[in-house]
Amino acid sequence: MDYPALFQPKWNAKKFLLCHLVALALLLVWIWPTGHALFTRFDEWFFHLLNRPLLENKVWLWTWTVASMRPFDIVVGLILLMLLIKGDWVFKQVQTRAALVGFVLTLILLLIIRTVFSKIIDHTSLQHDSASVVIPDAIKLSDIFPTLEDKWQLKDRSSQSFPGDHASVLLIWAMFMTVYSRTVGQRVIIWALALLFMMPRLVAGAHWGQDDYIGGVMIALLALGWSCYTPFAAVATGFLLRVTAPLFNLFGRLPLIRCLSIMKPGARA
Incomplete structure (x- = not known):
């Protein structure tokens, strides 16, 4: 069966403008002194709610300590990647290569x-x-486990906290997947994972909540708008699929790699 191309080489003006208007609204509310004060007050309460149990619950402490180290980010990245290229989940098998490139x-x-x-x-x-x-x-966490900060790059503080770069990546993945998801169940899983993997930085205090729900969302919306609702994704993905086709064909002969959906023939932009 032939499935339609993922990306359309045309502007979607309504969704493009919506992404920018929502991003602008978030920025203006955040800049507004009263709004900024309310966000900060909420974030202080939320931070104490998440951070205080680190002293009282060993499971909570060890869970978020492990999740706050850089190697765990690699695990998260692999999980998100596997869901992105998993054939016949959000994307059809023949669409996964285009989805990855896009x-x-x-x-x-x-x-x-x-x-x-x-x-x-x-x-x-x-x-x-x-x-x-x-x-x-x-x-x-760095005071409780001082050796982990240098050895495993434990992340629990930043001098330039806004916007949340970690959150923006998780959010753009969730938004990108949601655009092409087909069922409520898929969307629940997508957003549950995105929110769960945003938690370590919030529990450890490396970011305020507003770094994520204002800064992260805003940056992700702008990237989504310029990627999926302009001809950019369609044109650039089509070009890269043609250029990289020999590489995919070459690696597609390797025993384990050839089982991946992105190695199957017939991928389309």
Whole structure:
């Protein structure tokens, strides 16, 4: 059966504008002094709710300590990647190669947008330290496990906390998958995983909640708009699929790799 191409080489003006309007609204509410104060008050309460049990519950402590180390980010990345390229889940088997290439291109857009936006924020008074640095009674994982910070890159603080880069990647993955998901069950799994994997930075205090639900969402929406609702994804993915076809054909002969959906013939943009 022949499935339609994932990406359409045309503008979707309504969804493109919607992504930008929502992102702009989030930014304006966050900049507004009253809104900023409300977000900060909520985040302080939320941080204590998540952070305080680190002293009282060993399971909570060890769970989020392990999840806050850089090697765990690799595990998360592999889980998200496998769900992205799993044939006949969100994407049909013949669509997974295009989905992978399109998502990588979307990540590149995300990186560019985040870099530009961060440079602007860094030159304003809106940039801030992470919750673990600002809140006096914060429980710091690096104080409890001092050797893990250098050895395993334990992440529990930042001097430039906004926007949440870790969250923006998880959010763009969730948004990208949601655009092409077909069932409520798929969307529940997608967003449950995204929110779960955002938790370590919030529990450890490496980010405030607003770094994620304002900054992360805003950056992800802009990247989604420019990727999926303009001709960019269709044109760039089609070109890269043609260029990389010999490589996929070559690696597709290897015993284990050839079982992957992205190695199957017939992939389309």
